[in-house]
Amino acid sequence: MNRTRFPRMKPFSSWLLTLCLLGPAVPAVAGPSAPGAAPRLLGESCSVEGLMTQIRRGLGSTSEAYKSYLRELLRESAVLLPAAELQAAFERETNPVMAEHLAAALVARTERGLEPSAMEAVTRRALGDANPEVRAATVRALRRTGALERTGDMYERLVRDGAPEVRLEAARNLVEDNHAVYGGRDGRAADAAVTAASTTSDPKVAAHILGQLETQAISAGSARSMEQLLRHDTSEVRGAAAKALGGVPAAEMGSAREALLGMYRGEPEPTVRKAILQSIARLGFSSAVPELQRLRGVDPSLAPEIDAWIHVLGMDHQEWSLILREKQRLQQAR
Structure with a gap:
């Protein structure tokens, strides 16, 4: 297979010389030198x-x-x-x-x-x-810079831009910065992302942000905003908000759990109900089993989904990543 070859990265100092040589081909000479000495060159x-x-x-x-x-x-x-x-x-x-x-x-x-x-x-x-x-x-x-801290309300304005491509790039920045720059642990970054998701009128943008956002450091105000988005007209946004509520800090877990439980019975979309079940499981781990059991009769088509969560929560894993992995394995085995 033919591949375009390009030079390996050299030490930074070597590249500085290369860049400067992009200037005039003939270097400038700095006046007369001592007899017999080479002329002194001035850097471009x-x-x-x-x-x-x-x-x-x-x-x-x-x-x-x-x-x-x-x-x-x-x-x-x-x-x-x-x-x-x-x-x-x-x-x-x-x-x-x-x-x-x-x-x-x-x-x-x-x-x-x-x-x-x-x-x-x-x-x-x-x-x-x-x-x-x-x-x-x-x-x-x-993207992946400290722009969030330096640009005021820029992202709130960008997610209202008239062009969908601009709105989506802003959403991607917020998600990637949340993960790569702040490690999901900076409340200001997470709150800014939630504010943008609540501000935009573009459901794809709101769903993109909330569906991938780390919410472990959000404020109480942002948690309430996400609970309000559970009533959004678009099922994609409701599902993303439901998923995001599963990761809220301990102080917000009770309110999030109640909001999700209250939403489940009236939610018409199975995909959104699945997101709700996942977040209820994440918020409670093994203590969520009784709540999940009470939901089995609401939608018989999702009883197998609830049984799967009850099964993996019964393994008593203490890390959400392990619980999620076991749930995925169980789905693949069906």
Whole structure:
């Protein structure tokens, strides 16, 4: 199989030299030297335009790995590039892919303790560019960064964007940041995600956020918001909210359990009822068995689902991941 080859990553210092050599081919000479000595060379500053030319050429590659490599190269070199030139290049760029590369470089400058205005420029364009593809691209550049702490109500505004692709990219950022940046343990990040899910009018966005969110650190207010979403018009959102309530902190478990039990009897969708059963099991572990038994007669078609949960909860595992794994094995064995 033919594969596009690209160079292995060199030490960072080697790449700095490579980047600077993208400038003028002939180095500048620093005045007369001592007789017989080699002329002293002045280092060239790294060229934004030169680097962008190289990246534009590289983006024609069919290798996604190579394109990712080029993006990383620009991001890593951002601290050496002239800030004003980098921002100007970003603000005039109309190609969404190139805009994303430049946005990632600007975000990297702020992330590394340089000017806050670099990330602010990306935020402004994510919220206000006329082209939705560029808005979506700049939102992607903010993924897995500390943008949530620096950009105010940006995500609440993005999930109300007129373009579905922008709303979805914002939802992906919130979920990935919750997992990869904050490890599911930062209440502010989780609360921001719940607020966005409650704010958006796009059910796909709300369901994407809630269906994958770690909620172990959410506030009481966010827990109540998710309980309200159990009454959403869209079954996809109700199911995602039901699933998310299964992971709430101990102080919110009682309220979540009551909300889920109350919802189960009136919920018409089997998929949502299954999500409710899963969260009841997660909230109570073995103590949820009596509650599950009382629900068996509500929907006879789901009695086997309830029996499966009762079976795995009876194994007395103390880790939810183990309980979920056993439940999945039981389903596969049917």
